[in-house]
Every structure is written in C-alpha cells, then in structure tokens.
Amino acid sequence: MxxxxxxxxxxxxxxxxxxxxxxxxxxxxxxxxxxxxxxxxxxxxxxxxxxxxxxxxxxxxxxxxxxxxxxxxxxxxxxxxxxxxxxxxxxxxxxxxxxxxxxxxxxxxxxxxxxxxxxxxxxxLPTVGVTAYQATAEIRPGQAVFVNGCLGGVGRAAAQFARARGASVAGSCRNPATDEARELGVELVVGFGFDPAALAERFDLVLDTPGMLPFAAARTLLKPGGTIVDIVPTPAKMIRSALPGPFRAMVGRPVTADLEEVAPADRGADGAADRPGRLGGR
Incomplete structure (x- = not known):
C-alpha cells in the first residue's frame, strides 16, 4: 500500500x-x-x-x-x-x-x-461538519448568531445548522463575496474589517472560524449571557477558555451520533435532510 x-x-x-x-x-x-x-x-x-x-x-x-x-x-x-x-x-x-x-x-x-x-x-464532511454541528449545538429558535468567516468550510456549515435550528445568522467574509454569503442565507453580511460597535450586543453566539477575531470585538458583539466559540485553539485560548466568562475554545470531537446527524444515511434521493439540524444541501 x-x-x-x-x-x-x-x-x-x-x-x-x-x-x-x-x-x-x-x-x-x-x-x-x-x-x-x-x-x-x-x-x-x-x-x-x-x-x-x-x-x-x-x-x-x-x-x-x-x-x-x-x-x-x-x-x-x-x-x-x-x-x-x-x-x-x-x-x-x-x-x-x-x-x-x-x-x-x-x-x-x-x-x-x-x-x-x-x-x-x-x-x-467529517471535521468541517462535526465542528460546525457541535459549535452551534446550543442554539435555540429565535436566537442570533454571528459567524466570523461565514464562507469557509466550517462557516458555511455553521450558518446552515444555525438557520435550521431557527436562528438568524449574520457573518463576515471578504467584501467581493457578500452576495454569495447572502445566497447561503446570511442575512447581514459585513467585511472582515467591520466595526463591532455597529453590531454591539446583538448576538447569542459569536463563532470565530478562522480564530482571528479579537476577543474585545467578539465581546462587543455578544448579548449578555451569550457565548463566544473559537475553533482554532492555542495555549493562550485554552487558558482563557478555562476561566469564568463567555469564551470557549473547542475542537470538533468524533462523536458517532453527531457525525450521523451531519451525514444521515437515510437522506432522501433529492439530498434533503429529514430533521432540523442536518445539512440539507450537497
């Protein structure tokens, strides 16, 4: 071999x-x-x-x-x-x-x-899908999510999972790609150099997929009681994650049930998922 x-x-x-x-x-x-x-x-x-x-x-x-x-x-x-x-x-x-x-x-x-x-x-699907699924697991209908890097692999999947769970989604991407983000269902799209003060305290979850959003900016975006999730852990981020507060650094874990939700074997012939929370497109 x-x-x-x-x-x-x-x-x-x-x-x-x-x-x-x-x-x-x-x-x-x-x-x-x-x-x-x-x-x-x-x-x-x-x-x-x-x-x-x-x-x-x-x-x-x-x-x-x-x-x-x-x-x-x-x-x-x-x-x-x-x-x-x-x-x-x-x-x-x-x-x-x-x-x-x-x-x-x-x-x-x-x-x-x-x-x-x-x-x-x-x-x-495995790493991208499971990471996005687990990062958005606590989202509830009516909540609001901000995805930094909404057109990356995890960002795209996270936006779909959040919408399937009944949340509204905003996100950041490179300015030339804003139309593509809107087609994905991201309602409010900003460039990577956006001013967080303009979106202060609007989101229940701030998901940083490239791991480059400053903590102060993420904290500005967050509603009281919300959560910041960073999927690019470093030693410093892991220490911050262990401290009291809204910040959580995570790595997607290979959980069988989650992987089956991301890629359900009983998908219909048209590629549609049967339950909310599953990726419905190809």
Whole structure:
C-alpha cells in the first residue's frame, strides 16, 4: 500500500509518497479502503509542527484525517459496520493516515455514507461538519448568531445548522463575496474589517472560524449571557477558555451520533435532510 507521509516537520517539501503496511483493525476499529480524502487546516498545521506538543516527535508520520471509502475489515467488537459498507469518517488525531490507499480508524468516528453523496463530497464532511454541528449545538429558535468567516468550510456549515435550528445568522467574509454569503442565507453580511460597535450586543453566539477575531470585538458583539466559540485553539485560548466568562475554545470531537446527524444515511434521493439540524444541501 502507499500513503503520504513525512520524516520531519516542515512545509510541503517534506511530504513524500511511501510504501506502508496497513495494520489490521484492532478492537473497535475498522480498516477502510480509501476512495477520497479531504484536506483541512489541521493537516498542514500538524505537518508544520505547530501541534508538536500534542503529536510528539516520532517519525515517519502519516497525513490526513477525513476520508470516505469502503470497509475492508472490522476488528473485534465492531457491530455497526461490516466489510463492504460505504462509509465516511475521521482517522485518529495522532495517527492520521487518511491520505493513503487504506486507513484504520475507530468505529465511533466512522458512519455509513449517504447514498446520494459521492465519495468526494462525503470525505469533505467529517471535521468541517462535526465542528460546525457541535459549535452551534446550543442554539435555540429565535436566537442570533454571528459567524466570523461565514464562507469557509466550517462557516458555511455553521450558518446552515444555525438557520435550521431557527436562528438568524449574520457573518463576515471578504467584501467581493457578500452576495454569495447572502445566497447561503446570511442575512447581514459585513467585511472582515467591520466595526463591532455597529453590531454591539446583538448576538447569542459569536463563532470565530478562522480564530482571528479579537476577543474585545467578539465581546462587543455578544448579548449578555451569550457565548463566544473559537475553533482554532492555542495555549493562550485554552487558558482563557478555562476561566469564568463567555469564551470557549473547542475542537470538533468524533462523536458517532453527531457525525450521523451531519451525514444521515437515510437522506432522501433529492439530498434533503429529514430533521432540523442536518445539512440539507450537497
């Protein structure tokens, strides 16, 4: 089998295609023959060494987390999936390995692929979809959400989840793309250099998807009792998140039920989701 891996931290030049022996799936694991894989910021940040405190310094290191493919084999204790199932999922955080012909992943992070999605479409969902779903989980009908970076992968998904949950959505993006944001359902669109004072205390949730919104600006946007969610954690942000206050740094977790909501296997032939909170478009 072949996979993309690297032998030292660095830029794209450290990536190489190498032979490897895929491990047999252990207890509660599945081995998947990869048909498509998706790249996320997490992948290049790990390769650059930005997360070495969590990933360590052992090499070679495999690349890639999000994938779609067909189950090749299952380990002991696996009950939801079987060989031959078309699936999508996420590799383990430390091991990665989705940029390969085969990948081993925990069963809890793998679900059946919706029949109306291509493998390429399905591979793009796990990290982006679950992060957006979990970041907006506490939104209630009638509330207001501000998505900083509303046209990024997580931003687009978060805007759809928030609207499906009955919230109004505002957001920021690059000025030339404001019409595209409105077509997505973002009612109020501003550029990245907007003045937060003009939108003071209007939002129950401020979601910062690129992790670049100053805390003071996010706090200005927030209603009393609201929450600020940042999905690009740093050590400083994690410390702030542990302190009393509205700020929360988060990383999307591979929860089976959430992944099934993001990519329901019972989607209709037209791609529509059956329950509020699911992504309804392709």
């Amino acid at each position: 072949k996979r993309l891996q690297y032998d030292r931290y660095g830029g794209p030049e450290v990536i190489r295609l190498a032979e490897f022996e895929p491990p047999r799936p252990g207890p509660d694991e599945v081995l998947v023959r990869v048909r498509a894989a998706a790249s996320n910021a997490l992948d290049w940040k790990m390769r650059n060494g930005e997360m070495k405190l969590m990933t360590g310094r052992s090499f070679p290191r495999a690349m890639g987390h999000d994938f779609a493919g067909v189950v090749e084999a299952v380990g002991a204790g696996v009950t939801r999936l079987k060989a031959g199932d078309a699936v999508l999922g996420r590799a383990r955080f430390r091991q990665a390995g989705a940029f390969a012909e085969m990948v081993t992943a925990p069963e809890k992070a793998v679900v059946l692929k919706p029949v109306d999605l291509s493998y390429e479409q399905a591979a793009a």
